[in-house]
Amino acid sequence: MSYGEHMTEGERAAAGGIDVAYVAHLARLHLTDEELHTFQGQLGDIVDYVRQLGELDLDGIEPTSHAQPVYNVFRPDEVREGLDRDAVMDNAPASRAGQFSVPRIVE
Amino acid sequence: MESISQMTVADALDALEGGACRSEELVDALLRKIDAVDGVLGAYVSVDREGAREAARAADRARAAGDRRPLLGVPIAVKDVLNVRGQPCSCASRILHGYVSPYDATAVARLREAGAVFLGRTNMDEFAMGSTNENSSVGLTRNPWDTDCVPGGSSGGSAAAVAAGEALAALGSDTGGSIRLPASFCGCVGLKPTYGRVSRYGLVAFASSLDQVGPLTRTVRDAALLFACIAGRDPLDATSLDAPVPPACAGLTEDLKGTTLGLPAEYFVDGMDEDVRRSVMQAVACCQDLGAEVREVSLPHTRYAVATYYVIAPAEASANLARFDGVRYGFRAEGAADPIDMYGKTRAAGFGPEVKRRIILGTYVLSSGYYDAYYLSAQKVRTLIRRDFEEVFAECDALLAPACPSAAYRIGERVDDPLRMYLGDICTVTANLAGICGLSVPCGLTGSGLPVGLQILGPALEEPKILRVGHAYERARGPFGPPPALDGIRRKTAQTQ
Amino acid sequence: MNDSDTTTYRATIGLEVHIQLDTASKLFCGCSTSFGAEPNTHVCPVCLGYPGAMPCLNEEAVRLTVRMGMMVGSEISRYSKWDRKSYFYPDMPKNYQISQYDRPLCVGGAVELGEGASARTVRLVRIHLEEDVGKSMHFDTTSGVDFNRAGTPLMEVVTEPDMESPQEAYDFLQALKRIASYAGVSQCNLEEGNLRCDVNCSVRPAGRERLGTKTEIKNMNTFRGVFAALEHEIARQTDVLNSGAEVGQETRRWDPDAGATFPMRTKEEAHDYRYFPEPDLMPVVLAPEQVDAWRATLPEAPDARRRRLESQYGLPAYDAGVLAGERALADYFEAAAQASDNPKAVSNWVMTEVLRTVAESGCAVGELRVTPEALAGLVRLIDGKRINTTTAKEVFAILCAHGGDPAAIVEERGLAQVSDSGAIEALVEQAMAEHPKSVSDFRSGKSAAAKFLVGQVMRLSRGKADPQLVARLLDSKLSGEKEA
DSSP: OOOOTSSHHHHHHHTEEEHHHHHHHTTTTOOOOOHHHHHHHHHHHHHHHHHGGGGGGGTTTOSSSSSSOOOOEEESSSOOOOOOHHHHHHHHHSSSSEEEEEEEEOO | OOHHHHHOHHHHHHHHHHHHHOOHHHHHHHHHHHHHHHHHOOOEEEEHHHHHHHHHHHHHHHHHHOOOOTTTTEEEEEETTTTTTSSOOOTGGGGGTOOBOOOOOOHHHHHTTTTTTEEEEEOSGGGGOOOOSSOOSOOOOOOOTTTTTTTOOHHHHHHHHHHSSSSSSSEEEEEESTHHHHHHHHHHHHEEEEEEEOOOTTBSSSSSTEEEEEEEEHHHHHHHHHHHHHOOOTOOOOTTTTOOOOTTTTOOOOTTTTOOOEEEOOOOOOOOHHHHHHHHHHHHHHHHHHTEEEEEEEEEEEEEEGHHHHHHHHHHHHHHHGOOOOSSSOOSOOOOOHHHHHHHHHHHHHHHHHHHHHHHHHHHHHHHTIIIIIIHHHHHHHHHHHHHHHHTTTSSSSSEEESSSSSSOOOOSTOOOOHHHHHHTTTTTHHHHTTTTEEEEEEEEOOOSSSSEEEEEEEEEEEEHHHHHHHHHHHHHOOOOOHHHHHHHHHHHHHHO | OOOGGGGOEEEEEEEEEEEEOOBBOSSOOOOBOOOOOOOOOOOOOTTTTTTTOOOOHHHHHHHHHHHHHHHHOOEESSSSSOEEEEOOOTTTTTSSEOOOOOSOSEOOOEEEEOGGOEEEEEEEEEEEEEOOOOOOOOSSSSSEOOSSTOOOOOEEEESOOOBBSHHHHHHHHHHHHHHHTTTTSSOGGGTTTTTEEEEEEEETTTTTOSSSOEEEEEEEOOHHHHHHHHHHHHHHHHHHHHHTOOOOOEEEETTTTTEEEEETTOSSSSOOOOEEOTTSSOOOOHHHHHHHHHHTOOOOHHHHHHHHHHHHHTHHHHHHHHHHTTHHHHHHHHHHHHSSOOOHHHHHHIIIIIIHHHHHOOOOOOSSOOHHHHHHHHHHHHTTTSSSSHHHHHHHHHHHOOOHHHHHHHHHHHHBOOOOOOHHHHHHHHHHOOOOHHHHHHHHTHHHHHHHHHHHHHHHTTOOOOOHHHHHHHHHHEEEEOOO
């Protein structure tokens, strides 16, 4: 996965290492030019700031994925009542024949 | 009206029980207060006048028939981040415009089961992302102590409503300080329970490993009452803990004999507001007078906490907010050529700038080639931060610290400098990262009359310890509030009507 | 340079097979998994990705996945966890899928294909558990999405690229389906989409170690489709290489009408799934005692069963293969064979009449009214010459319709074969007397006339005569009289 194709190495370094346009695309966010410019500056500073985490020696430290070490939280395989379709369709921005309607997906 | 709207929940329950007033009267008084001040304060997104009145009347009838549920008839406000069946839930975001909750969040359901009456939905930073409530798409919320100042965030609406007497209590959520910080800025009590104590089912997720639902109230006893009601394992939330919930006001004492309290050096930062330092240290002295032993401790990894938080929280948020795409609910942008285009346009128009910033930051730190350096590293530093707390809690019952290095900022002061905004969270993010519990109790005013909050941090599952410290201190401190500015606000509103 | 037209190419094929588990409810919520419901009627906040919803792990789905892993010899992970796999698509309720990235439930394993000289092993990389996505339908300018399927538990079986031909891929899929069905982990109903796979395929010049660029064909849901798509794709890639060009790494889809694969537009960029541990779900830690307890409940694997049917019941390989094709069928056969001393005959009946009845009635073999014991009894009656085969089929039909005991049925309806020589002799004489022309035809060399007369005797006896006895007596009368 090459990020370099979107910005030059120097541009990226100057921008704090984050290629905002590319990442916004990953996140399906259309940005205006103005947003792009503002965010590039702000996020560059923030990324610079968080980079200090690299100062620490983290060898042998386990990451914390869950604050409490709990395992095997299950639910039984039982059917429970869900939502009424009318309520679901009421929330849908667009629907047709009980399905959520979106612009045509092209495969 | 004034006396009712400044009532504590405990007092209200006494009054209801003793027949001194009815729930309908409580609701009416609060509605009048809202009318009088909320035009200026903007604490509420929506007020459910008829629903609240009807629920109050039903509660009164139930009480007359012998119902004694723990919160029967008590009017409570709910942060706009929690699903309440039949109500819009917007998280102060345009992207949820039109979404109506088909279900209750578990915390809401438990309050409902306890007989509480829901007054309305309070304003917040969009998707709980912010420390000042300035990131709301609904509008500004002002601090009841100084309307040119922010109420704190992201539960700013809940804090302002409680402080201004627009609700007897409120539910908020805390991911990096979003209950404790606004409680501190607004001069009310805010409790962030241990991670996993209160179900997150129905809480619109910001950062799943950090979020918790908690109460904002006027007294510590009230916070304990609400906490006991909403805490406890929920089969719908796999991260909710099986630990037994201690009875509501267990262990609340008038003194602190036998308690050891730690002062973590790293929370008394260089450049912190002198008034804040003074107020907090006065509170510390008060705790000593009450019999507590106070000692200095160190949480050496605190300086990495903000960086750690601002990697982990946005990362989880970037995934949690991916579902907002215009397909199944909420806002959808027009004129899209295909679904991808629809997503881009919808999310561009639907999210505010802070939300966009955090989504981009979060996506970046999870992306290919960067995960190890950022997200994985942050999760490891998180372990170090947890260990810091475990070590000090081996010798201390609880820790005392400011909730924030400063009191409420002026509106607009930090909006253009996100990093500076983030740095204000230094005292609060650690509790979320470590999963421990934290309480903010008002401890004084700055020279300009803004509240200062004393933060009390306790080990995981040890809410009774911090509630005990908070309660004893609060009793010794004496009355706090109401905000003097409220008179002026009321007059101003009356003039414009 | 070599003449590229004479280069032989070898194909390398790997599969990722998604198998829907046979649970009552979805993987992370209590919505029903039953097929064919009206769109969006088996949904809830969780599987619709509503704000504030949270997943909760279905314990049966874990058990079934581990069971499958044990059937194929995987190592069952003591510690396994859940991860979010992010990508945006309209059929994704959360735009991330909860799956397993680095610590799946099952690691390794293998499926054996063929026998003896043609035996091949297809190694597995892993088996993990994840949630299924919704289903979309396409119209003119819009698409419609139904989330009934979203959240269904899916077992993903990933193979090493050990297959080298469309036939091997096909055989692998059949074998995997058989194993899954034997283990009872899935209904394995392809029409209902219980089994789908992604096919990875590359070609390289024979003799070269390094694999060629692979393409991925996504979401195949029939085995024949996989076979056809692979045939096409291998030929396509071969043509590309022969023309001197390079095969592009891409995702393609199979169009059965066109009989070709086409590049997929929406997958043109490689996905950055941004995997990270799922904060809402706790890891699974399986104690050895638990795994052992589950192992003790495993059924015999299909291959082992096939071999045992051959050796234990003395059946030909073909019979054993058919009978072991489905666990319920093998169970039925064995129950009948245990009650009989003629397993071969039982096998014949199962492979013909029982299977035919299952196909025609749409009834599962375990639901048939004709029980294995009844079938054994029927065979016993035939072997004891109490009834002939024609009558037996009649009795079988009665058993299918009404159940019961074959001996009783024969008794009640007087269907017993007539084996009394005297009685039959009388009928033979009657037939010969009624059809003198046939008699003379036979005597003048038309042996077919004898068959006609046998038929006439059978008719006179209302089908009850022992046909072999009839033939013998008729033959001796015809010959005897001739000699006389």
